[in-house]
Amino acid sequence: MAESQILLNDFKRQWADTGESVLDAVRRVGESGWYVLGREVADFERTLAARVGRAHAIGCASGLDAIEIGLRASGVTPGSKVLTTPLSAFATTLAILRAGAVPVFVDVDEHGLLDLDLCRMVLASDPGIRAMVPVHLYGHPLDLKALAELRDQFALTVVEDCAQAIGAVRSGQQVGSVGQVTALSFYPTKNLGALGDGGAITTDDAGIAARCRSLRDYGQSQRYLHDEVGLNSRLDEVHAAILGHAFLPKLAAWTARRHEVAQAYLSAIRHPEVRLPSLPSSAASVWHLFPVCVPAQRRASFMEHARAAGVLTAIHYPRLITDQPALRGQTFEVRSPLPRATALAASEVSLPIHPFLTDDEISRVVAAVNTWGGA
Ligand SMILES: Cc1ncc(COP(=O)(O)O)c(C=O)c1O
Incomplete structure (x- = not known):
């Protein structure tokens, strides 16, 4: 018999491993009669925040949106320069552009990660760059100590793109612990992937968290009060339930x-x-x-x-x-x-x-x- 093809991702096997608990999660949401921004999203956000060691998690529709919302909520304004990597999913840069900011690229190191020594040189030479989106590419953690030094020395706003790296650790420290904001993706291929699109922002800053919640929901701070031009970027109850109950435990x-x-x-x-x-x-x-x-x-x-x-x-x-x-x-x-x-x-x-x-x-x-x- 011909040998089967070895796939890059095997979602059918994932379904065999998790299908029953996914169906339980969907059933619970269906029976609840509440489909958008309800108990499942709130529960998942609490569990996720605890898991990554941050005070707040805010579910949203994708990793792309998580980066854009994170940049905007942490004060990156149109025209701001944002240091980032030329080797990543296009979404990393697309999010910077969508925030109206200007991507500034430097080379990567031998592992494919943003070269933090080059970043230091560029930051030292250009006081106009005060924000950064580093990417923990391939699931490999950047040097978090060096990243924290850059953040402190240059008073940087750092949005860590952890789309590929949930749980990665460098010298005992989890990724996502240096940036004021961290962006996660739950695209199906990701280590924690949904059965569709999803994302999350994590932060320790209550003000940033509140702004993320507003930005993901048309920029409204209270019902029918729109303080700024936001997005529709809500994580569905169904996805939150599946992620929280069927996938995160695994x-x-x-x-x-x-x-x-x-x-x-x-x-x-x-x-x-x-x-x-x-x-x-x-x-x-x-x-x-x-x-x-x-x-x-x-x-x-x-x-x-x-x-x-x-x-x-x-x-x-x-x-x-x-x-x-x-x-x-x-x-x-x-x-x-x-x-x-x-x-x-x-x-x-x-x-x-x-x-x-x-x-x-x-x-x-x-x-x-x-x-x-x-x-
Ligand atoms: C490094 C990186 N950043 C951002 C994203 C964007 O995530 P999403 O596909 O959920 O928008 C991805 C995934 O495609 C990614 O791999």
Whole structure:
């Protein structure tokens, strides 16, 4: 019998693992007769805030909205410059643009994360930049101590993009604990993914939290009193119930399995042309993705070899944000050459990593990589 394809995400297995509790959650919401901004959202927000160690969580419609709302609620105004990375989901920059702000890009480090040394140099040279959206890309935590130093030295507003990194830890500290605001995404592929779109903002600041609640709900501070131009970006009761009751209780086990898969790859993949992620020992990634690098001119061959062996792969990300057509005509700045981001965009390949991979499938992924033919 032909071997089954190994997927990047396996939602059918997730359903087999969680379907009954998802249906229970949906039933409870249906029976409650209350579908928008009710008890389920409030309960989920409380549980999530406790989970990430912040005073407030505010559910919203997506990670994109979480970043935009977080920027606006923390005082980033139209025309403000916001330091960020050229290597991320486009949503990171799109949120900055939607807030009316000006993205300012610098290069990434060898792990694909925003280069905080370059950030320091740029911040020191330009007092006009006082906000930042760092991204804990691939589930890898940035150096939080260095990030906190930048925040304090330059009085920065920091909105941490934790869309890929819920639960990641650096030197014992959780991501999302440095920024005044943290943005999460519950897009289905995320480590904590809904059965559709969703997001959340977390913060310790009660004033920011109140403004986020207003912004997600047409900018109204009380019913029919609209203080500012907001969004319709509410998390549904159904999604809050599913996330809170069916998925969040599983997150620790799912993350632990991602760690096991990553460790298996790190110890068994051996190929002279495949560079494995090599994080500092202080970084506990949550392995949203497992990015490897291969020579750029051989990436298509690598992905085709994996596909022929029944292993699906992907690229995160094939094009820098600075090169996206949507940026033409937008105001943005590029403050350093981008050789590392450019090299990653040309050479990165993501191997399957999700909690439902079997040991046999892990071995098949390892074998597919290790048997890739020479140049
Ligand atoms: C790093 C990063 N930031 C922001 C987002 C946006 O999240 P969403 O898809 O929920 O809008 C994503 C997900 O696509 C992401 O990976």
